[in-house]
Amino acid sequence: VLTGAGKAFCAGGDFSEIQAANADPLKAEEGVGVFLDVFRALREIPFPSVARINGDAVGGGCCLALGCDFRIAVRGARFGLPFVNIGLAGADLGASYILPRLVGLTRATEMLLLGQTVTAEEAVGFGMIHRCVEPDALDQEVGDLVGRLARGxxxxxxxxxxxxxxxxxxxxxxxxxxxxxxxxxxxxxxxxxxxxxxxxxxxxxxxxxx
Missing domain, CATH: 1.10.12 (Lyase 2-enoyl-coa Hydratase; Chain  A, domain 2)
Incomplete structure (x- = not known):
């Protein structure tokens, strides 16, 4: 189970690290590679993974959630891949690979080229996540799913x-x-x-x- 420690699931990359990488091509490539390895690991681990999305999942945080096999979010959580809004390519951390396969090319184009953000309720509607629940029901929903998988x-x-x-x-x-x-x-x-x-x-x- 992958989840966030605070109010957000994950708000994305550290701006100070992005600024540092801007002046160091080697650091930039190494940093991007680390994030790509995390996404690859989520796809390749030999058992189901569950994203317990307790709040907003933005940028790299959204990609981490999408890398999991199951995605359950609280109502009101926002999902966004606003890389282009700060001059970064939308093709990052597996986004250009997984998003079109989940939601189709048309929706993925809007989200990646326009840096569009969607709500958990919208994300359920077009297949980006599996379910969204009230905050006080999140643990029960995730626990039931994990228990079912563990007994499988x-x-x-x-x-x-x-x-x-x-x-x-x-x-x-x-x-x-x-x-x-x-x-x-x-x-x-x-x-x-x-x-x-x-x-x-x-x-x-x-x-x-x-």
Whole structure:
């Protein structure tokens, strides 16, 4: 679970670091690389990630949220990628990769080229986040989701996430080939026997997994 420590989820980069990088090309490239590595790590970790968005998610903070597999926000939270408003390219921290895939090219163009900000309610409407809830319901909503994932079959979840992430760049044949591999592996796991047995016995499964 990824969340913010204060009123905001994450307000983005430090302006003083941006100013320092302006005069040092090497520092600029290294700094950008660090942020890109964080986004890559969120996409590649072998288990589902959840963004508990307790407030505004702006700039790099918005990208961190989008890098998670699940995104649950409080009502009234704002999402924005206003890089161009301060002269930075909107293509940063995975934004140009993930945003069009979540909301479509038209909406992504508005947000990235105009530095547009949207509310959590709007973000739900066009698929940028999964849900928005009242602030006092956020912990319960996130806790229920995390609990459900934790009780799930680990191998199946890992393979499914891997397939979903890779599907963004694969063609049909590559996707089908990976599904053949994933399902062949999953069907041999103890979780499948437990899942089928639980279904037949009309009880919740008790997955152990690997």
């Amino acid at each position: 079959p680990r191998l199946a979840l890992r393979l499914t996430k891997q397939a979903l992430v890779a599907s963004l760049d694969r063609g049909l044949e590559e996707a089908l080939a990976f599904e053949r591999y994933a399902q062949t592996l999953a069907i041999q796991s103890p979780d499948v026997l437990e899942g089928v047995k639980a279904f037949l016995e009309k009880r919740p499964p008790r997955f152990g997994g690997a």
